[in-house]
Amino acid sequence: MAEAKVKGSAVRVARALEVHSLIAVIFGGLIYILAITGTLSVFNHEFQRWEQPDAPEMAAIAPEAAERAALAVFASEATPTTHLYINFPQDDLPRTVITTDTQAFFAAPDGSIAGRENFPWTQFLLDLHYYLHLPQTMGLTVVGALGAMLIALSFSGLLAHPRIFRDAFTFRRSAGRLTMIDLHNRLGVWTLPFHFSNALTGAILGLASVLALAIAAAGFDNDTEAVFAPVFGSEPEAAAGRAGSADLAGPLAYMAREYPELDVTYLILHDPGTAGQHINIIAEHPDRLIFGDYYNFNAAGEFQGNVGISDGTVGQQITGAVYNVHFGNWGGVPVKLAYLLFGLILCVIVSSGLAIYFARREARGTPAPRLAGAWQGVVWGTPALLATTMAAALTGLEGVGLVGLFWGGLAVLVAACARAGAQNGRCVATGITAAALLMALAIHAARFGVAAISQAGLALSLAGMVLLAILAIMAVRQLKAIRISAPKPASMEVLPAE
Secondary structure: OHHHHHHHHHHHHHHHHHHHHHHHHHHHHHHHHHHHHHHHHOOHHHHHHHHOOOOOOOOOOOHHHHHHHHHHHHHOOOOOOOEEEEEOOEOOEOOEEEEOOOOEEEEOOOOOEEEEOOOHHHHHHHHHHHHOOOOHHHHHHHHHHHHHHHHHHHHHHHHOOOOOOOOOOOOOOOOOHHHHHHHHHHHHHHOHHHHHHHHHHHHHHHHHHHHHHHHHHHHOOOOHHHHHHHHHOOOOOOOOOEOOOOOOHHHHHHHHHHOOOOEEEEEEEEOOOEOOOEEEEEEEOOOOOOOOEEEEEEOOOOEEEEOOOOOOOHHHHHHHHHHHHHHOOOOHHHHHHHHHHHHHHHHHHHHHHHHHHHHHHHHOOOOOHHHHHHHHHHHHHHHHHHHHHHHHHHOOOOHHHHHHHHHHHHHHHHHHHHHHOHHHHHHHHHHHHHHHHHHHHHHHHHHHHHHHHOOOOHHHHHHHHHHHHHHHHHHHHHHHHHHHHOOOOOOOOOOOOO
8 A cells, every 4th residue: 555655656746747847848948038037127117217327317296397297298299199197206216207109208307308218128128028029918928828837837846846845955065967956946945935926926917918808708798998997997988079288286286185195106197188088196005015096086186086906805906916016016125136036046947947857868868969058048048138139229229129139149049059069058148148248338338428327327237247247257167167078189199210
């Protein structure tokens, strides 16, 4: 009986390990790209500031000044916009930005317009993490499905590790493949709560649109807005006809007077200039995980009530917390640094997992050197191309150009690493990353001058310099390892003269 149980347990572990490896091999590359871009996306506000360090910054803006800037941008629209946004200063992005459907401008503290907002690399990064640069609905679906695959990887990894508690602190140093296995397992177990919550919230965010389409088709006459209305509120009926400017300063003054404890982050004017125009103000609630709540006003500035994300049903409040939990938009700098650490650990877990797979194949006598090299091309080529696109964005490349450079360059690097081998490919990709990052820092300093070392630009520039030093050390070590492992030429024997 005992022997049968042991055999049954061994079979379950073997099957779980097989499933774990299969998911990793099929989806590992895209999951790794999402892991590294997600880690960087936590700092998207800091990257926005770094890309335009000379933009005006402020801790707050007066309601009248914000209204003046918004109406000025609205008046400049060539065609009527359906939405007008005021993005208010936040701790990690102390800027006021007026956005329409087609353009965005910075506002100075006095309400004057102070230049166009443009952060092409940060937008490229966010689009890569949100959609993998696919069409929006398709991209969200694929990313959501990859989040579900990461959940499956987590659970299959646990099932393949029956001695999870006994081996919780086992780490065999200098033991070759066993060291890598221990590192992979320990990091995966210790950080499982973070990765599970991140994968779950990512899957929810990605698959929400698809689920809404299905639910709308089943019971809401294909009206997806009606599906989301119980959580985020519904839009009033549109009204035809033109109208004068809505009162924007009044609702802001009302929020400051009636809700002084809340932080107003956005004002949205729907259908500006029409008879049906109305206002949403999104306000953050301190010490809450929700992204905020919607406070509604009519065109005359009269308060119409809040949606209820902050004080409504449990479902509303949980839904309102999903975005912040996924991206670490709560708790300030300490939480962002924690997400950075856990995100880097996830990158190590994913990269080491496939490395273990290829090492096992080699140990079984079925090596796949080209695939192992290609995997190193993904692992090290992704940061190399992210650094390359950052440098290119600072020279003026945007949009489709950055997308083509990233995916085309990554394909070339992966193919090159498959031919050159894992070790050589890793060294080349590390060198490209260092060179591209150095170029980006140099272009940034030359382009913005003193502004590059302002409060908006200095922190990330210093972080880039530290990373550059680490990459240089890694490249040198990798070169030494290649020289040591390189086969020695056969010695030439000098034959005695006859």
